Amino acid sequence: MNGMNETKILKDQQNHFIGRLKDGLENLYSYDKQGKFGEIKTISGKDLRDIRQYCWDMVDKFRKAAPQEVFKNNVKGKLGEKIVEKCLGDLVSRVRYDIIPESGDGKVDLTVNSYHTIGIQVKTRYGKADEVKWLIDSEEIEKNKAIVCVLLHKEDCELENFDEFKHEYKPIIAGFLPTDSIHTMVNKNEIEKEMSNGKSLVKLTINNLLYGMGLESYIKTLINDPEIDIKIGNSCMEEKNYKGAVENYTKAINKAIDIEPVPNCHADAYEGRGIG
Structure with a gap:
């Protein structure tokens, strides 16, 4: 980030956002126009059809895995990528729906259009804002300039529902962190780590993040460097x-x-x- 003042402003805005989120989704800033920031956006119509088709293609690719899990996990991932793309517009690459070989996406979800070496990793989780955590591995931190965390909000007593019949989703930009900031925070023990499948992962909560509207400004700062x-x-x-x-x-x-x-x-x- 450009300095401590900008970071403090984004932290203050994040705290205000968290308070509004706790009071209900109707208190969030909703703006569906492409290329304009919105804390919450509706994904439906062609965007959702493209995501569904991709998810079925992934089910076909991983035939030995449980189809419901493959479909659900890929829906979550693409919904997260799509809201980030819709917020940043022409600043970043389009969400990919081609089936990538076994090597995968290389731990980079989106890239900056004018500088494809600037990667953005999007992590999407389903749950309640005060309970959910986003786990980031070291390769994702090294290969990207920013980690964006997306929340698919869970209501009380709601059953997890990510099937082909749902006609819209409303993902939320929970916040972001520059990967340089993650390195600093880890070194200062300001964020936690946890082990998963033998790997040490950085654990982010919504309170660790900066307000999502600052992402565009941060990327433009990188471009101008x-x-x-x-x-x-x-x-x-x-x-x-x-x-x-x-x-x-x-x-x-x-x-x-x-x-x-x-x-x-x-x-x-x-x-x-x-x-x-």
């Missing part, structure tokens, strides 16, 4: 992709021309292309 272009340029140089290196070093110079290492790298990249 010349360091990301330098890192991509360095990777291109290692791969002898000098054209890509020149393009990314040029972006970094245009953002912050006073960064010292860039002109030298830029010259090296041009020399590699045979331009110097």
Whole structure:
């Protein structure tokens, strides 16, 4: 984040959001327009049909597993991705509905359109806000710049229902955390860990998170940071992709021309292309 003041504002907003959520879903900010933030959005119609078809394709892929569990788990995951996509609009890639081979999605759910190296992982859980927890593994933290937590709210005495006959869902953006912040909070013992299947996982609760409206601003801050272009340029140089290196070093110079290492790298990249 840009600084302590911005983080404090987002924490204050998060506390206010949690209070409204406890008072009932009708108190949440609902806005279904694509590309605009809403604490809660309705997923229905074509969006839901696409999700259902994907889930049935996944049931077919994992034929040896319990079909109800496969369908339910994939519905939850795609609902979470969809609300994040709907909030961020053209800033991020579209939700994928193609069936990825056994390697899976590589622990990255969405990427920033102008910088596909900036990954966003979406974690979706069904339950009550004060009880639910989102578990994050180390690979998800390393491969992404932000973790977004989505809540599928459970009412008192409600039975879990994720079947093909439900005509709409209302996922909630519970909040987000930059992965850099997660590293810091873990080192300071500000968030808990727990073991699951022999793996140590970071456990996030809604109280750990920053208010979801800050996600767009955080991503734009990353996009405007010349360091990301330098890192991509360095990777291109290692791969002898000098054209890509020149393009990314040029972006970094245009953002912050006073960064010292860039002109030298830029010259090296041009020399590699045979331009110097």
